[in-house]
Amino acid sequence: MIERVCIVGAGVIGSLYAGHLAQVCDVSVLTRRREHAEALAAEGLHVSGRSDLHAKVTASADPAALPPCDLAIVATKATGVEAAATALEGHFPGATVMTVQNGLGAEAIVRRHGDWPLISGVTFMSGTRHDDTHVEYILDTETWLGPYDRVAFERVQEAADLLVAAGLKAEALPDLRPAQWSKLIFNATVNAVAALTGLPHDAHFAALEQPSDLGHLVRDLVDEGKAVAAAAGIELHDDPWEMNVLATRRGSAHYPSMLEDVEAHRPTEIELITGSLVREGERLGVPVPLHTALYRLIKAKEAAWGEQGTSEPSERRQQ
């Protein structure tokens, strides 16, 4: 029985899990910032939007200060997994740990820090963070779970059932990789293109009328990803091009997180999303020149922020 859950990382996704799960079990939250934990402990957590919830949670930036748990959900961004797993090391010996990051490789990072049973997850939920104690639930889409290693499928099913009992959409799959790869290819494509163009995920991503239309690039990127998946022996759960077309037909355009990161000049998840795909392509001998190009462009974009302000207006010239 899963009766106590610890949510590691209280960003948008972590807060959505914490707020909902607190309705059906004891929830503790491990935060990175101490002020964040203090605010959650004092005010609780408010979820608006698709749900309207107020949750009481135990919170701390120190895992030793939290009660034991049966399930720990690492809900940080992909860029935060290493730090989160380091913080977890030596704690929660009885827990099953679940990852839900974009890209590939989060489970392996966690594994290097402990021998917990591991569940792989991917989530399509989205929301908007308003402040440390308030998150708005926007897309009430699914979380898919599958066994990574040292875990029985029954445990995975139990975790999925708990999410469903808490009012979320979830499904346990015997093998998560087909879904994980579908999302990987979709994200590597849509996030990088959005981050480079400044476009939210809108109709341009599916446009194929003119030779200059963006849909051609999106489809070529998806095709590169599918070739890597095929070489890895993965039969995709969903076709990423169809996911793209469907998503662009949803009323208002989704704002991919990598575009938000770029606009805020934050480090992006490029390394774990596109970087994973490029490295898998290399390992399997499948050429991925377009993903490699986007990977290098976004790495360079991140480098540009670090050096802003060094170029004086008088040095700005015309070519």
Add this chain to the structure above:
Amino acid sequence: MIERVCIVGAGVIGSLYAGHLAQVCDVSVLTRRREHAEALAAEGLHVSGRSDLHAKVTASADPAALPPCDLAIVATKATGVEAAATALEGHFPGATVMTVQNGLGAEAIVRRHGDWPLISGVTFMSGTRHDDTHVEYILDTETWLGPYDRVAFERVQEAADLLVAAGLKAEALPDLRPAQWSKLIFNATVNAVAALTGLPHDAHFAALEQPSDLGHLVRDLVDEGKAVAAAAGIELHDDPWEMNVLATRRGSAHYPSMLEDVEAHRPTEIELITGSLVREGERLGVPVPLHTALYRLIKAKEAAWGEQGTSEPSERRQQ
């Protein structure tokens, strides 16, 4: 003898030509905006930086109001050539017309509007526009000229000599295409990468140490361009990769005009630079997948500006 020159378009490059040439011959300036012509007629033109000049010029937004000329230099951006050539149509019957745009195809646009002898030019000069009557001269690099059609090489030489007499660097070449293509490949690569990454033309463009380094992409883009040039029978005047490496070693980093355009949300020259290269690749059966990808990304970036403000903050979500 070239005694009267008309400069068409008084942006940075046009103003640099006008300010210098006015020291050795009569200069008139055809502007797009009437206020610009009025300001130039009233205050003259000031060039600071590498030169310190004050020039008296005749200026108008109406070609019929300008005196006849022996040489007209179309110095607009590539995006302005069609409008400039339309304005020139039926005027200056005795003039030789010279183009100096980035990319390919400016001469053919001018040709559609008149049967003037045509000189092809490329310029590596750069500067900063301070206001309608003040431009700062930054890179005092060369202008190369060559015959396009209906013009004798002697006339090209005469135009180059005039530029040199005016204090500029210039050289007449029997065939400009090798230089034009070197600059085309260089610009298609450096401008597009700068516009997508936000980086000025700095050391990242030549970095080849890590697999994620931008120099690999830059080199692959240059190689695609060289394959197109080879198929077109062009022996390049300079190797664009070496131009890139040399330029990144110059003290302060150059700010490519396409990056400035992107930051100001102005239409870019992508269609005449990268677009030309992509179309030439297609015509000659040479694959240019990376330039095509950058072309689509920048076209999409331009599309994004047109639609800004339609996405409310509450619609911005996380994926």
